Amino acid sequence: MKHSQLKEIxxxxxxxxxxxxxxxxxxxxxxxxxxxxxxxxxxxxxxxxIDNFFKLKKNGVIxxxxxxxxxxxxxxxxxxxxxxxxxxxxxxFAKSLNFEISIIDxxxxxxxxxxxxxxxxxxxxxxxxxxxxxxxxNSALIALTHDPKIDxxxxxxxxxxxxxxxxxxxxxxxxxxxxxxxxEAGFNSDQINSIHGPIGIKLGGRSAPEIALSxxxxxxxxxYKK
Amino acid sequence: MKNSFDEKxxxxxxxxxxANQKVVLATxxxxxxxxxxxxxxxxxxxxxxDFSGSVSGxxxxxxxxxxxxxxxxxxxxxxxxxxxxSNESAWEVGLACGGEIAVYLEQIN
Numbered sequence: 001m002k003h004s005q006l007k008e009i010x011x012x013x014x015x016x017x018x019x020x021x022x023x024x025x026x027x028x029x030x031x032x033x034x035x036x037x038x039x040x041x042x043x044x045x046x047x048x049x050i051d052n053f054f055k056l057k058k059n060g061v062i063x064x065x066x067x068x069x070x071x072x073x074x075x076x077x078x079x080x081x082x083x084x085x086x087x088x089x090x091x092x093f094a095k096s097l098n099f100e101i102s103i104i105d106x107x108x109x110x111x112x113x114x115x116x117x118x119x120x121x122x123x124x125x126x127x128x129x130x131x132x133x134x135x136x137x138n139s140a141l142i143a144l145t146h147d148p149k150i151d152x153x154x155x156x157x158x159x160x161x162x163x164x165x166x167x168x169x170x171x172x173x174x175x176x177x178x179x180x181x182x183x184e185a186g187f188n189s190d191q192i193n194s195i196h197g198p199i200g201i202k203l204g205g206r207s208a209p210e211i212a213l214s215x216x217x218x219x220x221x222x223x224y225k226k
Numbered sequence: 227m228k229n230s231f232d233e234k235x236x237x238x239x240x241x242x243x244x245a246n247q248k249v250v251l252a253t254x255x256x257x258x259x260x261x262x263x264x265x266x267x268x269x270x271x272x273x274x275x276d277f278s279g280s281v282s283g284x285x286x287x288x289x290x291x292x293x294x295x296x297x298x299x300x301x302x303x304x305x306x307x308x309x310x311x312s313n314e315s316a317w318e319v320g321l322a323c324g325g326e327i328a329v330y331l332e333q334i335n
Contacts, residue, residue, distance in 0.1 A: 027304075098232045
């Protein structure tokens with residue numbers, strides 16, 4: 001592989017474009033492929049199989065050939081509501097796990113740049129903030145403020161958009177009250193039960209990094225269940 | 227759903243190249259049986275044998291490093307190597323887990 005091609009791959013990854021690297025294992029030739037775009041003479045005869053690997057988000061060698069395909073997919077979007085202490089540790093974990101984090105917090109004093117360097121924080125109420133983030137059933141929500149004014153609109157958005165993971169911080173009692181409010185707002189029990197509350201796997205930890213670890217563990221587990 | 231699987235090895239390869247090191251990229255391209263790392267797992271090796279990332283659980287990395295240095299010395303663009311189950315009684319490199327893997331090595335230049 002040429003260094004220039006490596007740089008192009010890194011650039012594509014950073015811009016969150018879905019693509020594949022196709023390599024001929026015999027002669028070492030490789031190229032970057034994006035669905036809908038053309039392939040060179042070297043690889044065009046394998047286009048159908050390459051598209052198939054791409055559809056299945058699969059890496060591997062095409063059967064009976066020496067053509068290897070590696071697909072790059074977009075990182076999963078995780079929206080954190082509440083730029084609180086736990087969120088600072090979640091940002092660290094998410095980086096190594098390749099989740100794409102957005103943080104929403106209308107409270108300016110929490111969402112300062114000093115607390116979250118190199119991190120874009122949306123300093124708006126959830127209803128407004130979600131207009132800036134494209135979300136779908138492959139998105140996840142971690143609600144951390146346990147303030148109904150901030151968490152509830154975000155939870156409602158996540159339920160309506162069928163996020164694959166929704167978690168909300170708070171004690172059992174806090175969660176019961178939350179469920180009651182959502183019921184009164186017209187959500188059914190399946191929708192309400194889709195919320196992981198209290199959030200996180202049972203780890204027993206109490207500190208902010210420990211709670212962040214239990215949340216991120218649950219998020220990873222739910223990601224692979226789907 | 228599959229999470230995007232990315233250990234930032236390519237970014238590190240770029241840093242090494244920018245520091246004028248020679249870099250070989252090793253990628254797991256096929257696995258059979260219970261292999262420790264999935265297809266697409268990567269490691270990089272430079273001409274002095276420094277390496278980052280992994281293609282197994284530490285079982286075959288030393289052999290991969292040797293092969294990568296050889297590739298740089300012979301100035302070859304690429305090579306495919308396979309590792310099979312290790313023989314416990316012999317001092318050889320292999321996969322103790324009983325799996326088999328194929329690793330593709332390519333020089334970046």
